[in-house]
Amino acid sequence: MQSPVRLLYWTILFLIANSVCGFLSSGFAQGGFTYYVAPTGSDSNPGTSAAPWRTIQKAANTLNGGDTVIVNAGTYNERVQVLTPGSAGKLLNFQAQGSVVMQGFNIQTDYVRVNGFEITNTPGSSPTDRTNGSGVYISGNHNEISDNYIHHSTAAGIFLTSSASNTTISGNRVAYAVECGLYINGNSNLIASNDISHTRSVNGIDASGVRFFGSANTVRKNYIHDLKVSDSPGESPYPNAFLTWGPATNYIFERNLIDKDSSQHHGFEIDAPIQPVGDIIIRNNVFISRGTGYNPDVIAGSGGTVTNVTIANNTMAAVNGPAEKAVWLYPNIKGAIVKNNALYDHGISSVPYIQVDSGASGVDIGFNSVSKSDNQAPKGSAYPGDLWMVNPLFVNLAAWDFHLQSGSPLVNKGTTLSQVTNDYDEVPRPQGSGYDIGAFEYFASLAPPSITSFTPITGLVGTSVTISGTNFSGVTAVQFNGVSATFTVNSATAIQATVPAGATTGPITVTTPGGTIGSTAFTILPPSITSFTPTSGPVGTSVTISGMNFTGATAVRFNGVTASVTVNSATAIQATVPAGATTGPISVTTPGGTAASGTVFTINPPSITGFTPSTGPVGTGVTISGSNFTGATAVRFNGVSAAFTVDSATAIEAAVPPGALTGPISVTTSGGTATSASPFVVASPPAGQTYYVAPTGSDSNAGTSAAPWRTIQKAANTLNGGDTVIVNAG
Template sequence: MREKSEINGLDKNTMNASWFLSMILITSVVMGRGWLEILPASASTEHVAFGQQAREVVHQLTEKVYYVDQNHLQASNENPGTMNAPWLTIQHAADVSLPGDRIVVKAGNYSERVQVTRSGTQENPIVFRTEGAVTSRGFTIRADYIHIVGFEITDTEGVIGSNSRAQCVGVHIEGKGNEIVENNIHDTTCPGVDINAYPHDSAETSFNIVRNNKIYRAGLSGIYIYGQYNLIEGNDISHILQYAPGWINPGSGIDADGIRFFGVGHTIRGNFIHDITFDDPENVNPHIDCFQTWETAIDMLFENNVCRIPKPPPTTSFQFFMVSTEYGPVRGLTIRNNVFISDSVGYGPVNLSGLSVPIEDITIVHNTFVRTGGPGPYAIRITNAINVVIKNNIFYDHVEENWPYLYCDETDRCEGQVTGLDVGHNLVYRSEGLPGGSLWPGDLWQVDPQFVAFSDGDFHLKPESPAIDAGVDEGILSDFEGNVRPQGEGFDIGAYEFPEGPTFMDVPFDHPYHNYIDALYQEGYTAGCNVEPMMYCPERIMNRAESAVFVERGIHGAEYDPLDPIEVDFADVALDAWYADWVHGLWDDGYTAGCNADPLEYCPERLHTRAEGCVFYLRMMYGKNYQPPDPPKGYFKDVDTSAWYADWVDACWEAGIAEPCATEPDLLFCPDDGLTRAVAAYMMVKAKGLLP
């Protein structure tokens, strides 16, 4: 029953009209019709207002979860949108949704581009969420507080010239408070996500979130950002295309960039930009940048990102940042706790170019710059700037004999190029010969930073690293992984602070799986097995219920929270079991057939074997329909080639996610042994590519 306070302020006539229209509305909803359909043509604005009020009253009294399922035999947009009588199209759901509605889209290939114009509210957003594998042609959102979660978005519309990108991008946003989370966006004609605003720094597009999406083979850039105070976090961006199929006559300036940013106040955090490469035939001659802007970009934070530049042809150049003031001011950029990796020895710096006006107030601190292929030119280039801070960074092979780590167009100390330059306390190392240039105050010069595993891409600091406690206080109180700074007597140089102790008490630094377990924790996939003290229980065997959590989060992302099931499919999974929603999600996503067919059972308490782990993690890596090649190769002596899992174990080994249980005198896998939480962490990190 509704409380009286919820209807205070309505006079008797309004209440009577609302009650009457509510009754009509209930009938029309059951019949699949909206309230406007049953109002007479002569209805006044006052009647319409009463009707809308009635619609909202009924909405508060009825279930707010609706279903779209094009594969359901009775699916129709005339239905009420229940699980047993679902709607046919996502577009219909968008057309009738109200604040607080949760639209659950069941598995299927929905060949529709969804136009969203109805808004939610900050307290009650409208959520479009998948249950199972759902493919669509994307969303154009011209509304506020819309959440898009878990879709595969591909095959967007084509475009000619430089016309509006609203229909050719994966997700187009004009509005406030929208969230695009844990989607797989690929093979789009234009950028994967486009946050648009007119003018480009307008507050009308603001406070949107783009988080934990995988974006690849998108045209022009992975993400394009305008507006104000948007958050771009945890996205994996790769294989961006200069000339994407479907974009006809794209015009000049077409490139293949990671993230293009314009506007005010954005936070760009924890993204992984990699493998934008000339190996893709669509990339003819792009100038590839991880981050780029050339007009208004004010007060933005770039932190905890990884940008990896592949080895290009010798005549091309890549850049970590390409920042210029060609068409507007750039000021207040903070670049901290990032890892910049170049597999090339060519040009590829953070490039700051003041053109129409000077670039102002730039802070570059606590970053790790690494070249993996040998020494190359400078890490940072600056022209025409005011107030620049460059401190506490590691520059590994970003120097040559005639090139310092900071370059200002022929001037040794940036005289005449930068006013208010504060440089120092950086660690500089050249692996072949002496670095060019000269020391700035407090620099550690030609000192090996002592990375944990340079060849494996692990740029954490060893206990003996000279970078530990060698930095200065720049007010940065956490590192790349969120660890508190400082841990010791001073601030460490580089993106990683050396911890005084391990994350989990039972996983010391020298534990063989420490880096993998810690990567799962840092990425938010696990909180361990105990809180105080924090423990992971690495040797504990996982049961099938725990594995459901690992796999579902591996599929959908670290912050995935499955829907509470209305019913469960397995006879041995109680609806109120803590794992019921996870197991139901695993079944609905098509990643498990259970442990028994008649009756259908999951065996949640049964211990997971290492062989079963191969099935789960290979499908996490390649998709639910993956089948390993047959016949098996017989890599492991203890894996009989006639066993049901033989081809899975061999495929696991070829994919680089299998961890042998012994290597001497023979290679062994121990397929029937229990899968420990430590080995599960190893396999999941490998499958997800969480470590560089």
């Protein structure tokens, strides 16, 4: 049975994944085109759902800002290079549909989103060939990598270069990568809700969950587990959940779950041979140590100066018997706060629960709790404010539920820290008269939330809704009819939420640690079509559709055939008449429903005004002139289908097909069939020449019976239609 902590982690991850997928499923929210890729497609196709491309690279070469490519289920033996940038609000979207297996992305541009792919068997040549070997390699800004399954890569699972910034890495599962699951560099990136396990060492590169460098990055709600020496046969890795050797500054690590295998010693290793390293906050994390003996959760200061490290309100539990120190501060530490941490079974009679080496300076330690299953106190004595040798009264230690019971001595016994404002569950601190010790703040009453009202009661995707009620502290999710929304908790009685893409009419729900409550239905306003212009045209015509409540439109169809569209506003859509469309109504679909036009859009029929030449044998190229040829599906010579190319809306190139007889030419489009007024005369082929080849001939001869050629190849290079070559014995 899974523990409450693990269940909570997966619940949060599921909600974030649903929110991301829901946003992505609204293919037109950014106002771009939607294209398709399938294993049965061809890159010479237009990239529609009916005629998809074959490769994801074709999509990467074609997409512009705001466009989406839906990649259908299948295996794609390609690694995709993305060089074209999107822009703010108009990302390039790569969306997997079903199980899509491929060899990764190399993103060297900005505003790109990658969602839902299985990435494996990357083509890198070594662990340091991250450009080709990482599942996703990012060298740009404002990118989003979410909900992918990356495994057995030949380098780091996801690699951010020093030029990566403002990028979000969320909801990914990374397993059996080489070197590390995530390699963070650059600045102002968010790493959230990823699952990282089973990193391997190859060629002595070692194995970590996350390696971190750069500045101002936030690492939140990730699950690091099963980092095992046994996954690297023939190697001797020293697995760390988090490792840096600098430079690394202004980092926040919060609400992560670090489950250390018995063969993994370190949670955090903060080394500093490359400066600067400092201003690192480690707060509200849960560390589980399965090993005994040497098993610290944080070591800092090896190899160079580390400044201003805060280790606060973490829960650090050794679950298989007493282990040594939980924190080790080396002599190079210049400024460290270690407070409000709940330590269980760390420290033994010969080793303190926190080891501070001589030379470390600016160290402020206290208000930690120390608990031992064997009742043997660690070496040393309590720091100011410490709770020494107490039973923490966790809800269920065996099930990893480190929430505090009502009588826990850790309640209200911490000190106020400006660096910590909430807990692992995002419950605001303090809930009582003071901060609680450990990652979880105790609720005096886990009263369920209630919703008393919300305003407005109707709206579109993107509408800001104020939800009123009670007991909103620690809200973990807000959903509109099951679709997760972004939200801000303004107070214990008010939430501001945004109607998410994909939401449909239904109740609003609010979830807190005290439970989930639903409301009456919030109504997503249905769309309506008031007019469109022009009212007729051939395939490819741009049509402006006017109406209401178009925000979040998911489909526009011409008599049932899906069109590419741009949603200009809540009242205007620009659509292109798709190939295959026939005369009929236009429909617009949004999360609020589907609206159909009251009048039909007429697909203009084709017409033939002439053709040239007017006569010729089979194989003759014929230029057909007329109008409304776009999307032509057939050209026939007196009923016999011909090969053809649509040059434009007014010109088609066709070849007289075998079997054709004298008669009219016809052109068929979705608008109808046009027939020429005059017939095309199929002429008999001209009489051909006869040539000769003989073993005694010469290719410089004329090829006559008296002066034959020497080789049959000469004949093949010379003959025209109707010609014959006689090859003499030899």
